Amino acid sequence: MTKLSVNINKFATLRNARGGNLPDILKVAQDCERFGADGITVHPRPDERHIRYQDVLDLKPLVTTEFNIEGYPSKDFIDLVLSVKPEQVTLVPDPPHAITSNTGWDTIANQSFLQEVIGTFKAAGIRVSIFLNAEPDKVEAAKTAGADRIELYTGPYAEEFNNARTQQQNFQLLNDYKNTARAATAIGLDINAGHDLNLDNLRFFKLHIPQLKEVSIGHALVCDALYLGLENTIQLYKRQLKVAE
Template sequence: MTKLSVNINKVATLRNARGGNVPDVLKVAQDCENFGADGITVHPRPDERHIRRSDVYALRPLLRTEFNIEGYPSREFIDLVLQVKPHQVTLVPDSPTQLTSNAGWDTKAHFTFLSEVLDAFNNAGIRTSVFVSTDAEMIEYAAKAGADRVELYTEPYASAYAGNREAAVAPFVEAGKVARNLGLGLNAGHDLNLENLNYFYQNIPWLDEVSIGHALICDALYLGLERTIQEYKNCLR
């Protein structure tokens, strides 16, 4: 069964807007687990505009499910991950000021850099995932660099879904097959929601994990967090 990892960055954004500790990021993470989430994802950025480094350290001993830290592998990020030792680290090619992840790695152009970073995490016993597009060559070079998994950047699928969902999902199905044939695990994330998630899963049922934050937290404003997590889990059955 495909696992649901809840990205709690938006909860931290809301907290930071007023200062203090409301909402409590640590409690929300634990509530997500209690409501059925299979993991928690955080993306700490250098300016700490949402998840803070202190949150990452505080979450690690509290979580009972899988902990996934994603981010650009700067020296500071690498040190943080090696200290915390989450279950999984997801490498994304974001610049420090980028609003959100909006592209996969050029794993061929950055092959040497990624290989060195992945070696450090693999040697520490941390499962590694690399954020990529559906380009087969990018997936192949991620495998050559030493990744355990790739995470498909699904914004193009989400954008095209309403117009022609068969055409929208087709390149992702092919990319998933490439990853599977290379022995890579397969994750997916970005703009997946209650409308488009089930169709994506139906077409790529060997997905290991989806990471969802923005849409899930927005839905929780209307449905409540517990029901929302169950609705997303239902999309993966």
């Protein structure tokens, strides 16, 4: 079954807007797990505009499901991950002040850098996933760099799904994703996915990428929770994945 990891960054954004500790990020993570989340994802950025490095340290002893830390592998990020030792680290090629992730790695151009970073994390016993566009030609280099998984960047899929008018168009836009997933599976890489997945497009994506091990969802899930409640929203997302099994 595909796992749902809840990205709690947006809860931290809300907390930081007023200072103090409301909402309490530690309680949010525990509640997400209690409501059925299979994992907790955080993406600390250098300016700490949402999740702070201290939050990550505080979360480690409390998260009882899979803890996934994603981010650009700067020295500070690498040191943080090595001190926390989560189950998974997801490497993204974000520049320091990016609003949100908007592309995957060029695994060929960055091969030496990725090999060094991934080797450091794997030596510490941490599973490594790297953010990848739907580009089959970048898969082999992800494997040679040492990655255990790829995380498909689904922003373009979500945008095209929203704009598509016919089922045929929806099938067309998935071709690159399906080919990338097949290429990864063929050489032993597992597949995660994330970015702009929501209750409208998640089931369709899972139906056509059955190899999917895990999705990481934050922004849309938090927005839905404003209307539907957090527990109900988590269950609705899990239901989309289960229906597509």
